[in-house]
Amino acid sequence: MAEFDKIIKGGTIVDGTRIPRYKGDIAIKDGLIAEIGHIDPGRGEEVLDADGMIVAPGFVDLHTHYDAQLFWDPYCSISCWHGIT
DSSP, X not given: OOSXXXXXXXXXXXXXXXXXXXEEEEEEETTEEEEEESOOGGGEEEEEEXXXXXXXXXXXXXXXXXXXHTTTOTTOOOGGGGTOO
């Protein structure tokens, strides 16, 4: 049995802590990040190749334009319905 459920391999990691982005792997276990670094792919049940891609957490975007949104959305729907968390 594999140690991790999933390994995201070889992506460029932008973690939101203000350190420069870096290339690495992320191991997932039970839906949570279990390890970050250079991880042997044999330790994962599933391996996703992220080479050439950015791997980042979901971002909270507080910037909205509700003033303009009223032209196409009279209910001023919450931003997350438009793909923002």
